[in-house]
Amino acid sequence: MLKAQDNEDLTRVGPGTIMGDYLRRFWTPILEASELPGPDCDPAEVRILGENLVAFRDSAGQLGLLQALCPHRQAPLFYGRNEEGGLRCIYHGWKFDITGRILDLPNEPPDSPVKNTIRAKSYPVREWGGVVWAYLGPADKQPEIPQLEWGTLPPSGRQIIKYVQRCNWVQALEGDIDSSHVSFLHTKLDPKGNRVGYNQQSVGYVMRDKHPKIEVVPTDYGLMIGARRDAEEDSYYWRISQWLLPYYTLIGGDLDGKLGFGEMYVPIDDTHTMVWCPRWSAGGPFTEEQRRRNIEGPDAAVRTLDPVTGELRASKANHFLQDRLLQRNYSFSGILGVREQDTAVAEGMGAIVDRTQEHLVQGDAAIVAMRRTLLGNARALRDGEEPPAAAQGSLYRVRAWSAILPRTTVSFTQDPKMPVRLALADA
Amino acid sequence: MLKAQDNEDLTRVGPGTIMGDYLRRFWTPILEASELPGPDCDPAEVRILGENLVAFRDSAGQLGLLQALCPHRQAPLFYGRNEEGGLRCIYHGWKFDITGRILDLPNEPPDSPVKNTIRAKSYPVREWGGVVWAYLGPADKQPEIPQLEWGTLPPSGRQIIKYVQRCNWVQALEGDIDSSHVSFLHTKLDPKGNRVGYNQQSVGYVMRDKHPKIEVVPTDYGLMIGARRDAEEDSYYWRISQWLLPYYTLIGGDLDGKLGFGEMYVPIDDTHTMVWCPRWSAGGPFTEEQRRRNIEGPDAAVRTLDPVTGELRASKANHFLQDRLLQRNYSFSGILGVREQDTAVAEGMGAIVDRTQEHLVQGDAAIVAMRRTLLGNARALRDGEEPPAAAQGSLYRVRAWSAILPRTTVSFTQDPKMPVRLALADA
């Protein structure tokens, strides 16, 4: 439960809000690199942190990110011609390079001084790990790009899906660091009506112990979150996930740990979130079957498009195609698709969930810690303290993990092998 | 004509408004009983008086009405599993009984004290007359369910249609107690261009005398409204309708008086109204033909669904399919369907009609009296006076009537048989 003002401070991302200022101290994922495929390609509309922008790649292949509307008379630069080193507005032919500098001002006399006094607002952009990143903060505070594992792998070993969630980014993020909901929302029922999970290997433990003990360990980059469940008589099953500032997650998956997954909950604005779902294979290229399942998930049918509107068929308006018969006989939620299940819950809370109405329990310990960290960091920045995690990309070289540990190991941090498991070797 | 503040006070229904508080002292129709068909059936979304709720029936068939979002982290309970005595949230498996008490809290340890300290907000619900009723007011002020005639009849003798009107409830209601518009909006033209009504028996009087004298008699339950028209040389034709607090109507119909009809204008929120149209036959079961006409009305074609959107074809956006040729030759309005005609007018006034712009006349006497009663009662409650009508269900055992009375009977209340006609015998 939060006070109303805390909920405002936590969730709002526009320019001038305290969380908006804080988020602007990080590199922000804005597009897949393939959406700007090459030199002089078509520009792309970008809306991020409540700002409207246009991204493009110049003739040398360099990335640029400019204000959406031409500084002259506010025509949309998205319609512009991308040609010979810059983006040219279709209204009067003004042409900008990737830094927002005017290259050509053809509707003014050649000797016009205006060329050097007007600039389009621009932001630094980089490509890394198949993703286009932008930095929307103060020029002298530019941090490093977070060195998340998937970004260091060759394209054959990574895959990214993304989609829009029509709600605030924090409630979307909260679902991902909430280990206890896995025993419910994402489970299926066997023919006898008992719950079974999507994750076949460890499903027995998750289904048997539905109230995991949550251990939250603060780190330089965010939080390590251990969910401890009874395994065998003398052992615990641990799922250790990571929350990395400000909106990255790494989810503890199967016991073999060869496949990685997590999410990035990037605010489009206060009430829309771009959910990025990177999937990666540290042990070598994905197989074709793995690639297909990364996209479709275990419930392929739900991802079909409506033939009339061209939109995803599952949405809040149609109750995410919830099937009550399915719910009685096969699926705890009656909704097909793990992401659809999470989205049904997150959007169902309203555009920005009213946290004054909550009642939190022990299982929400990680969520409490995350909110406290975000609010604390945003307020520290407001009071003049720079966020350290933003500056150091190497802090993000960590993993999630799952493990069976003896019951004598009360905290997962006591396990001697855990530091090796959770940290990536130097690249 | 009302002052702007009076119009606000009259129309707003959310929690904390004076009319919202007043309406909450009555049982409110929320669903047809058939929408919650049996034990452990699918839950139903309810929006009423500006509040979002979820209704369900437990394994014993008992009705429950809970807050829409789980008190834990605000996941939508509508998606919940209805099973073994309660509704279980799909997010973390919290399970609530019909009173909002937690039956199971599986993501917490079994000894968690939280189970007894957290409750979902719930409202009392009852089934009566084929309708599910809820009480949203203070627990110690619970009134009786209004004993309207149709609710006391067997299902074979009653039928209910309902639909949503996209405007405030008061302007929707006003149309129903406005006898003089019947001579216009709902009439048809004969081949010579003269108006004829839907009601064949008394149509001659209604068409000849288009400015009825309105007699309004205040009662314990609301208003008796007599509309007096010239009949023969020595007689008047009286239509006596009822307005019952807060939004019920009984409409004086044919002279034989065997079929009853009326409406209930239940506020979904300030700008949407659920219009319930009960139809009943006090003299025995409806015939098949009567049942069909209750649904379709005299203009069946208009109630078809758009094959692409699945919505009713007639709407404000398409001018309720008004046909100008039809209007010139056959129908006063050019709009097919009595309810469509009323809806075209009510929605056409705007979401909440601006009553500061009105100019009322003698024919609006019932509307003036109704507004005064509603505002007076709401303000009385604000000042500490309980509404009596809400408490006594038996007050609602009245009827509407139509009658031919001698001209010597200046007021319908002078007719000696009228008390018998307008009051139902004790059940």
Next chain:
Amino acid sequence: MLKAQDNEDLTRVGPGTIMGDYLRRFWTPILEASELPGPDCDPAEVRILGENLVAFRDSAGQLGLLQALCPHRQAPLFYGRNEEGGLRCIYHGWKFDITGRILDLPNEPPDSPVKNTIRAKSYPVREWGGVVWAYLGPADKQPEIPQLEWGTLPPSGRQIIKYVQRCNWVQALEGDIDSSHVSFLHTKLDPKGNRVGYNQQSVGYVMRDKHPKIEVVPTDYGLMIGARRDAEEDSYYWRISQWLLPYYTLIGGDLDGKLGFGEMYVPIDDTHTMVWCPRWSAGGPFTEEQRRRNIEGPDAAVRTLDPVTGELRASKANHFLQDRLLQRNYSFSGILGVREQDTAVAEGMGAIVDRTQEHLVQGDAAIVAMRRTLLGNARALRDGEEPPAAAQGSLYRVRAWSAILPRTTVSFTQDPKMPVRLALADA
């Protein structure tokens, strides 16, 4: 660039705004005369300057424009019956003549005094030049209808297309008096990638000299705007356009000057504009081919309707069907249709462009002068000074022109023939 308050004052048109008051001192085009085809025809919904109204023609063919909602209880008069001298409300049969006077009040007794005390608000309406005009200002300040050339021609020599632009009227208007954008937005590319204009005759000059020198001459009716481009070694190519108060334009076209065109940017409300496109031929009737091109423009395909929605296919939502391959090889904008190009830019600026973000240059001289004139006149009226242009219809008897003048003629006003070219002979 404008201050925020100036931008508000410039753009807002509702009752009580300073620009709204100013615009109400002019006759306003509201419908094509053909939309009210004859006596007792169907009424038409009108929304203009933020006011909802209903227009009709009575049995004598006289035009009327009334408040949209009946003064009685606010039923929509648009559904009304247009019959025997007036418009009759479908709710209670009240009937109004074109001045808003009540002709019949059938739901009141015949001796009711109300008939003479209640009126529907009405505005004067006239038909001229195939257009229905309304006057929404104070009764004692009624001006003359602007005697624009097309309005004085027989129907065989004029044609009008109109469509809705989803943005404020001023930014729509600004595109029309902006000669320099023609060298860009509306050009096509020849096979070698060089730009060519739609206007074949003078295209060479417009394409070669892309930064015209703008000469702005204030007049009694608005502005004469000369755009001077280098033609041959000893000559200039002049395009002389007109802006006439408050939202009319005449565009300098081909050198032969036989065909006239211009626009009228009539505010529906603050964020919607009815764009009227009159086209006329002063030298005689249009040919069939000219008529077809007036409607379709040079890119006919774009004006097709979506078979499912029935709306124009090109819109902001689909980026005006911009084709990037077309943009690279054939069209500067990649958008088909001159009006679609202008609309893409105007709507792309946002509902009301934020002029605090602009950076104006020499080429924007006419726009600066126009804004200054509009704001100055609106503020003068607020301070008690009547707008002269509104009163004198004959001031509007002017033309646009294109001409080749010797370089010795520095200003187009020095050319001795110009007064003849720009003024229409007395009618």
